Amino acid sequence: xxxxxxxxxxxxxxxxxxxxxxxxxxxxxxxxxxxxxxxxxxxxxxxxxxxxxxxxxxxxxxxxxxxxxxxxxxxxxxxxxxxxxxxxxxxxxxxxxxxxxxxxxxxxxxxxxxxxxxxxxxxxxxxxxxxxxxxxxxxxxxxxxxxxxxxxxxxxxxxxxxxxxxxxxxxxxxxxxxxxxxxxxxxxxxxxxxxxxxxxxxxxxxxxxxxxxxxxxxxxxxxxxxxxxxxxxxxxxxxxxxxxxxxxxxxxxxxxxxxxxxxxxxxxxxxxxxxxxxxxxxxxxxxxxxxxxxxxxxxxxxxxxxxxxxxxxxxxxxxxxxxxxxxxxxxxxxxxxxxxxxxxxxxxxxxxxxxxxxxxxxxxxxxxxxxxxxxxxxxxxxxxxxxxxxxxxxxxxxxxxxxxxxxxxxxxxxxxxxxxxxxxxxxxxxxxxxxxxxxxxxxxxxxxxxxxxxxxxxxxxxxxxxxxxxxxxxxxxxxxxxxxxxxxxxxxxxxxxxxxxxxxxxxxxxxxxxxxxxxxxxxxxxxxxxxxxxxxxxxxxxxxxxxxxxxxxxxxxxxxxxxxxxxxxxxxxxxxxxxxxxxxxxxxxxxxxxxxxxxxxxxxxxxxxxxxxxxxxxxxxxxxxxxxxxxxxxxxxxxxxxxxxxxxxxxxxxxxxxxxxxxxxxxxxxxxxxxxxxxxxxxxxxxxxxxxxxxxxxxxxxxxxxxxxxxxxxxx
Numbered sequence: 001x002x003x004x005x006x007x008x009x010x011x012x013x014x015x016x017x018x019x020x021x022x023x024x025x026x027x028x029x030x031x032x033x034x035x036x037x038x039x040x041x042x043x044x045x046x047x048x049x050x051x052x053x054x055x056x057x058x059x060x061x062x063x064x065x066x067x068x069x070x071x072x073x074x075x076x077x078x079x080x081x082x083x084x085x086x087x088x089x090x091x092x093x094x095x096x097x098x099x100x101x102x103x104x105x106x107x108x109x110x111x112x113x114x115x116x117x118x119x120x121x122x123x124x125x126x127x128x129x130x131x132x133x134x135x136x137x138x139x140x141x142x143x144x145x146x147x148x149x150x151x152x153x154x155x156x157x158x159x160x161x162x163x164x165x166x167x168x169x170x171x172x173x174x175x176x177x178x179x180x181x182x183x184x185x186x187x188x189x190x191x192x193x194x195x196x197x198x199x200x201x202x203x204x205x206x207x208x209x210x211x212x213x214x215x216x217x218x219x220x221x222x223x224x225x226x227x228x229x230x231x232x233x234x235x236x237x238x239x240x241x242x243x244x245x246x247x248x249x250x251x252x253x254x255x256x257x258x259x260x261x262x263x264x265x266x267x268x269x270x271x272x273x274x275x276x277x278x279x280x281x282x283x284x285x286x287x288x289x290x291x292x293x294x295x296x297x298x299x300x301x302x303x304x305x306x307x308x309x310x311x312x313x314x315x316x317x318x319x320x321x322x323x324x325x326x327x328x329x330x331x332x333x334x335x336x337x338x339x340x341x342x343x344x345x346x347x348x349x350x351x352x353x354x355x356x357x358x359x360x361x362x363x364x365x366x367x368x369x370x371x372x373x374x375x376x377x378x379x380x381x382x383x384x385x386x387x388x389x390x391x392x393x394x395x396x397x398x399x400x401x402x403x404x405x406x407x408x409x410x411x412x413x414x415x416x417x418x419x420x421x422x423x424x425x426x427x428x429x430x431x432x433x434x435x436x437x438x439x440x441x442x443x444x445x446x447x448x449x450x451x452x453x454x455x456x457x458x459x460x461x462x463x464x465x466x467x468x469x470x471x472x473x474x475x476x477x478x479x480x481x482x483x484x485x486x487x488x489x490x491x492x493x494x495x496x497x498x499x500x501x502x503x504x505x506x507x508x509x510x511x512x513x514x515x516x517x518x519x520x521x522x523x524x525x526x527x528x529x530x531x532x533x534x535x536x537x538x539x540x541x542x543x544x545x546x547x548x549x550x551x552x553x554x555x556x557x558x559x560x561x562x563x564x565x566x567x568x569x570x571x572x573x574x575x576x577x578x579x580x581x582x583x584x585x586x587x588x589x590x591x592x593x594x595x596x597x598x599x600x601x602x603x604x605x606x607x608x609x610x611x612x613x614x615x616x617x618x619x620x621x622x623x624x625x626x627x628x629x630x631x632x633x634x635x636x637x638x639x640x641x642x643x644x645x646x647x648x649x650x651x652x653x654x655x656x657x658x659x660x661x662x663x664x665x666x667x668x669x670x671x672x673x674x675x676x677x678x679x680x681x682x683x684x685x686x687x688x689x690x691x692x693x694x695x696x697x698x699x700x701x702x703x704x705x706x707x708x709x710x711x712x713x714x715x716x
Contacts, residue, residue: 007322008280009345011222011338012272013061013114014265015054016229017316018289019045025262033270034318037282041320042362044330045561047593048288050437051430052311055088057287057335058115058224062097064339064354067434070095072116073427074305075409076400079393084416085423086396087403088116090129091389096375096382098339099123099220104380105348107219112209114224118399119148119391123383126216127151128159128208130224133201134398135163146395162207166196173199177260180253194234195257199264202227206268213275220342223272231261232290233307239292258292281321281345285338288315295559302694303460304409304426314561314592319362321345330362331587332594344369351375425451432464441471453678457689459485462680466500473670475504484680493683495521499534506538508671514538529559536568545572563592567599574605582606590622597627604636613640631656 025031026038049060049067059072067073071094079086093116099109100123109125111117118129127150134146143160150156174181177195184192202225209223238246238254269284276282289312291297300306317333319341320326336356343350344358349370360366372378403409409426428447435444448465455461462485469478482492482501492498498521505514518538521531532555539548549572555565566589573582586603590596604619617640620633627633634656641649681689 006219007345008218008276009220009321009342010272010276010280010282011220011342012269012282012284013058013222013224014228014284014286014316015058015224015226016232016288016290016311017262017265017286018292018312019314019316020289020292020312021258021262022316025259030259030263031266033266033273034284037269037273037284037318037320039327041282041318042325042328042330043316043318044333045592046285046315046317047332047334048311048313048315049335049434051305051433052288052308052313053305053430054226054229054287055115056430056434059093059097060335060355061285061287061338062099062114062222063093063095064336064351064356065095066336066355066438068431069353069355074430075403075426076423077427078420078423079396081390082393082396084419085400086391086393087118087399089391089396090117090119090121091385091391092116096384098342099125099127099222100382100384101343101348101375101378102220102346104378104382105346107346108217110209110212110216110218110221110223112212112221112223113205113226114222118146118395119385119389120151121383121385122151124381125218125220126155126212128212131395131399132159132163132208133204133402134395135160135204146398147392148395159208159211162204162211164200164203164207166193166200169196169200176263177257178253179256184253191234191254195231198227198230198234201230202264202268206271210271210275213272220346221276225265225268228261228265228286229290231257233310236290236292236296236310241293243296243298245298279322281319281324283338283342284316284318285335286315287335288312302690304422305430312561319359323364324362325364330359331591333359334594425454429461432468436464436468436471439471441468444468445472452680456678456680457686457693459686459690463496463500470500470504470507474673475507475671477674478504480674480677484677485683487682490683491520495525495528495531498524499531502534502538506541511538511542527554527558529555529562529565532558533562533564533568536565536572540568540571540575543575545575548572561592563589563596563599566592567596567602570599570602570606574602577609579606579610583610586619595626597623597630597633600626601630601633604633608636608640616640 022031022034026035049057053074055072055075056067059070060066063070071092072088075087076085077088077092099111100121102109103124107124109123111125111127113128113130113132115130117127118131120127120129129149131146131149134149136144138144143157145156145160150159171181174196178192181192186192205223205225212218213221235254235257237243238251239258240255242251242255273282291310291312297309301309315335317330319330334356336354337359338356340350340354340356340358341362344367349372350358351374352371353374353376358369360369400409429451432444432447432451435441435447445468448461448468451458451461452465462481466478466481466485469481478500482497486492486497492501498517502514502517502521505511505517515538518531518535522535525531532551536548536551536555539551548568552565552569552572555562556569559565566585570582570585570589573585583603583606586599586606589599590603600619600623604616604623607619608616617637620637620640623630623633634652638649638652638656641652
């Protein structure tokens, strides 16, 4: 293993930052620091993962691994020691994070505010955890910091005074965001209070991070800000353009908050870059985007993670530093690629068990990448917690209350059994969604069946169970779940049910029935991108390219970043022999989501037919990396290598023949297989249970009318 290169890397996380918001501000000259960083580096979309929940995502950033490997499956988990539930913590993570790997490699790290970093790990360097917000000023004892919130602990008393309290904010801090704040009746409108807390928390993290960068040695620094996400969840409904259901008064008061949030972060970024110095490599990223236009939801689904409905699938990525390209774009990056990229920057090997790749296209001259089987097997002091370390019960309770106040979790009250049950169910639900997203339906099925047995009134579990059965090839069982949801002979009351029934019908070869359900889904939500993509796919299967093309174009009109619509459009252009247009659409698709084997294949076809064989080879080989049994790609490569490398051509011809590929089980063996379902209540009864279990939040208590006078200063 080579010694790590001596350089500095600064990783800055802006939760929920989105190019849709940023580009207009860049054009207006309102984000000068970010614009300068972009001009001296590379920028691009950063594809998120599923489900789009911050604790899972930011731990994937830190580890380069999906949640089934790193073990953080949401916000809370059952507490096996004290009973009830507790937040996922650093003690819950099952693998090394970047700062552990760097620590055992002799490098010093600074970690500030990272999701699930509490309690602080004893790494080489400093950690200020996501529990630092619990720092308090006690009149008798002075400043106190929650135990385990700071490593090394002796830094706690020095850092605690940097905690900013909302009451410290003045009009100078508030008016740039809300110019007419003085008109707000704070007894009836609590939004200004929410705003002040988010701003104070962001200022606290920034004050701590900049103090550490200025006073403590470091090679790697990771600073996480959650304020963009919190500002967006609270104030994006009032962001321009005005939505029909937003009052003129609310729009006038709060329409500038999100814009102000980005300007504030740009100012904070300026100080970080000053302290990092011109020779540091800087990575700015977000875990997902945030809806800001016509796709903004009206409220949240009645689910524990309902606020995630606002999240878009692409975040932002900027990389700048010595040896990296300047003023260029990067395509196809994922959250999983950040940890391998950081290791490569330090000249350290990438673990083969990591799910991402180094973003070598960001380098002017790509370095040689070394790999090892796993960093988990590398001995040495990685600054991990000792076995059996646990999160303090009191701190766990405080974090739980914070999560409930922010809407991250349901408030289960004092019932510990219910707390544990809710935590276990949500963790399994999140894991099942991840497995389905990774096309591992066979692993997700038993989890979803358990969830349906435990909560048969939850439509979200029933719908995903039906989808998992379909994905695994159990078509009749998928229909039985849908029949139980809709009532025998009933019709779905949402587009998702029609889309799934359409897919089942198409898989059985019943195209008229499949189209009927697609038309029904279209009637419910005519401009929904997924509905339009499914319509395009259906018309493509029927070779009705004249109908498929406008369906894909409608999807792109609603969501210009729909990689699946671009992939479908590339297929249409290929069928029409429009090779330049096909290559352009396929390139845009893989630039958004790199792991699309069909899009890479279509790109290869378009390039080969356009007289670009070398680029076509790269595209076909990329498709095979994601789908090794793609016979058509092997056939094309056999032709392309025929003259230049007959041995390769022969290998690809053999790989394209059925006898050299693993046999697939016939779909018919599973299509009609069924098994028992638990009793599922009728639709109306499920709805009644849902309203009882998750009632609308209670309105804030009215003012008591009492007045309290707080006297400070000299002892009295």
